[in-house]
Amino acid sequence: MADIGAHSGGRRVKNGHESLATSPGVTLAESLRQKLEGAIAAGHLEPGSRLDEQEIAQRFGVSRTPVREAFRLMAANNLVELRGRQGATVRSIKAQALIEMFQVMAELEGLCARLAARRVSQAWGAEIGEIHQRLVAAGETGDIDVFYDINQEFHEAIYEASRNSFLADQTRKLRNQVAAYRRRVTRMPNRIADTVREHEAIMQAILAHDPERAHSAMRDHVNLLGDNLLDFLAAFE
Amino acid sequence: MADIGAHSGGRRVKNGHESLATSPGVTLAESLRQKLEGAIAAGHLEPGSRLDEQEIAQRFGVSRTPVREAFRLMAANNLVELRGRQGATVRSIKAQALIEMFQVMAELEGLCARLAARRVSQAWGAEIGEIHQRLVAAGETGDIDVFYDINQEFHEAIYEASRNSFLADQTRKLRNQVAAYRRRVTRMPNRIADTVREHEAIMQAILAHDPERAHSAMRDHVNLLGDNLLDFLAAFE
DNA sequence: TAGTGCCGTTTTGTATACATATATTGATGT
């Protein structure tokens, strides 16, 4: 079975349990949720793999109760699938569902961009410019994991700039749902160069306060990524 | 405290417990979720009111465990708020958040309409026409609860017609989140007549296979409803 | 040999008991 947190610097405490950020005031269920969601997004837990209550409970040195509650919380974010009396599995997304999700995501991210174009300030321009420069630098270095993270920062900045926190939340959640699949795409041939170019178009439209152009630029960007992702998956099936 | 299910024909079984659909193969937590979500949507549970684990457990004659799990599941749909060690409350949506939610909902329902316009068949035209006729009839009768339900049917038909089940799901969830507030608006002066007129515009655009017009007609419809809702709330604050 | 039904094992669902954090209340002091 997948080794949760093995790559995320997860060191085990002396009694053989994975360490759980044991800050006071935070429940075990919530800590578990964060850990497990991180493991899913990072791809350490394969989509479709079963989540064994007892195993996870033992691994983290807690009882089944907080583990079960964490599963329910994760179902909130559509990251696990609960089938009554048949356990929990990491949600596996079929190609058809991915198409549907990207269609929605394109629209939501497009809305973020449109609102950002209407509401954005001068200071924000400097901020996004700085992020973009770092993205370009990472692209030239070829450090894919860094590129992935900065890319995320770029989109996050636009979520915030939309000044609609509900929209930002929804979009973020959707992004997290496809994260496990998405990460693989970054490694595709022209993806990095394309991303940089597309981001520039989005940035220009927003800074020019052109909502419609910002909307369509962002929508195209997300759709292209979706197409790439489907191409990638098709190569495996 | 709010009387769960008092208006939904909720009869109590002999031992004083609310009846839970006790079909085999369905867990108590899931049954509870359905019951409670229904009570929230119907307005029998006030937004902001606290959900007491013990009380609900006693009311339905179960232990706290399935009640807690039901709370976690409901948090999935953003219908309850869980604050660590401070219990669960029915999510209360502030005016600002409602504005944000309607902005997103307008976009999502607009996307449903756009896709429907592209994909809809002849047979579907008959179906939606039949629903609309019933809506008009209910409007003339003035039976507001029936009108509300048929209105929901109309929108649901468009969700399905989009042929994007993920989008349909997201939109439905969002609709459920604001349901408790929305229901009150139906009683506003011109809302019924306006709704009928707006639905006609949407229907025509979809049946004419005009995606852009369908999109904007639906978006306007949702936005107008949102405006009405805000007017309504403003009258109370 | 393939299929079917039975039985034991495993895992999930629920109840209950216990630990701990938060809220409330009352006493005390200024």
Added chain:
DNA sequence: ACATCAATATATGTATACAAAACGGCACTA
């Protein structure tokens, strides 16, 4: 009288025990 602090009470979080359903293997039969 009001504020503050402490002790108690209440509710949530977690652990464990028990019940029941699903899974798997095996024997039996056609």
